[in-house]
Amino acid sequence: MNPLNLTAGELHQHIELKVVEQRVQASFCNPEKGCSLVKPETLGLPAGQMPIDRLTGTPIYVSEFIIFPDRTAIDSPGFESVAGDMTAGDRVRYRASGHLSFWNPDSPQWTLAPEGIQIRLAGGLDLQPNQDCGQVFCIPKAVEGFTIFSRHGVSSATSLIVGEVRTDGSLHTHLDWIIESNQGTPNAPIGAYMVELQLITDSYPVPSDSLWIMFNNGLPLQVFQQAVAERVLQSSTDTVLADKLFSWAESNYPSLFPNAATSFIALGYYARCYQNGACVGVKDNHIFAVGGEFGTSIVTLGDFNVLATQAGL
Template sequence: MKKILLAALLSGFSCLAHAVHYDVMLGTSQGAVAGSQITVDFYGDFDLAGKLPIDSASGHKLFPGYFDDLEGGPRATDDPGFQAFAGTFKYGEEVHFRALGQLNYWSPESQSWGVAGNNANITLYGGIPVDAWLNYMLNPGNATYAAQYQYYANGTVFGGNGVSGPVTALIDGAGSNGSFHSHLDWKVSDAAAAGVYMLTLQVWSPTLENGVQKYLDSDPFHVVFKTAGISQAQFDQAFDQRIAVAVPEPESYALLLLGLAVVGLSARRRKALI
């Protein structure tokens, strides 16, 4: 019996070791100054056999997530997280997410991508605004305050028909050294079919300087989630279908141009002979 349990544990750890995980690393294009754009990059276990996780359809970066991880169980997770290193922002500056578009789904049966069905949704639980939280805590019997609090507590819901609930919510605020590391909660609906789901986010900051939004919004990016009920190989297949073809190296461009020149010269010679 012990051998069977050990084998099962080792099998589980082997699967986890194969899975790729990285957080959303946030930066600023010109530092913590007005007019700088919030940037999005990868931080963590980057191992995709040299492939860039860039979506071929949108050109946006792809971040993997796993609803069947050990921490969250089969329906929830707190990965990917969001991280900004020291000096990225000024103390107290907040960063929020903005939900975009619709929820997409990769079916293990058809092995193709499409729009998620009506029964499938993913919820992202962002921070509750301080005023909504305080009003509710101080006046729990007030129906208006309760509704405002519950609106944010219910989270942002991504579905095949778009986004419901708060379109934007708090990720975190920068600490004294301008950094933060935050993991929000994600949950896939119980009725969602096993497979792979993809949603779209953008990061922005409500920070103002001289009455104007200090930072430009980030480029959108995708988060691609594996659910319980499919294999790592199937998730890899779905992920690979989103990845763009690698950009040729300069040497490849040179060879391509040389080839075109040779073809053009050959065509001119044939025309001259005719």
């Protein structure tokens, strides 16, 4: 397939992987090792300042979608390990979490992706034994080979194979990312999109720290730089306003949020947790809750700015 359009220049890079203290560690690659790195200056950042989320400290790896005749897709970033950094024959896997974030150039702030838009990640297939066929040997069942990120979270397969480590302990692999509507059409709005991953291996199942991958979808480079800056050069959440809203909720809904708590940062959220097990957090200009009366699944309570206005803040 030949690309039809490339708007922001080359944003190709590798995520460097190694095993450190019994778990996978992901980091920005060192070009001296032969891998690709997007320079901070390309992203509009000061020289030497890597794209790390200002509020949470989460590293951000960038890429950009390319328009092909039948899809809008990319196979970047890649995953790279040098010889000796991993265990030969070990399988590296990703674990997807969070939701699909979106930066709209028309109202420039990070929020949730539009309804009906998704990013589909093609991971490696696992084979699981199938003993239901009634034969001596049963053909294994294949696990679904795609992970889907949307504003509602992660669906389909949440963990698939990134690649298998070579005999010398090195790794070099790429995964395919596709942006589309939930009907499979390549008409996602122009903007920046972001997803969250952790990495594990079969030998080292303790997850790595979270990492974010930010995709440019059709923005000129200087506009994409604004999306990066709103994560890296400033906090994406007004923590003072968030604390006021948390305190307002504690005063007005004490059964849901009993006993005032201290705010903290975890899993990309600016959050508070309470004695009844409930936690509430702000991320991408939305309020989320889990635990207590909210149940075991994360629920979206609404737009952060709208709720703050309704509370008179």
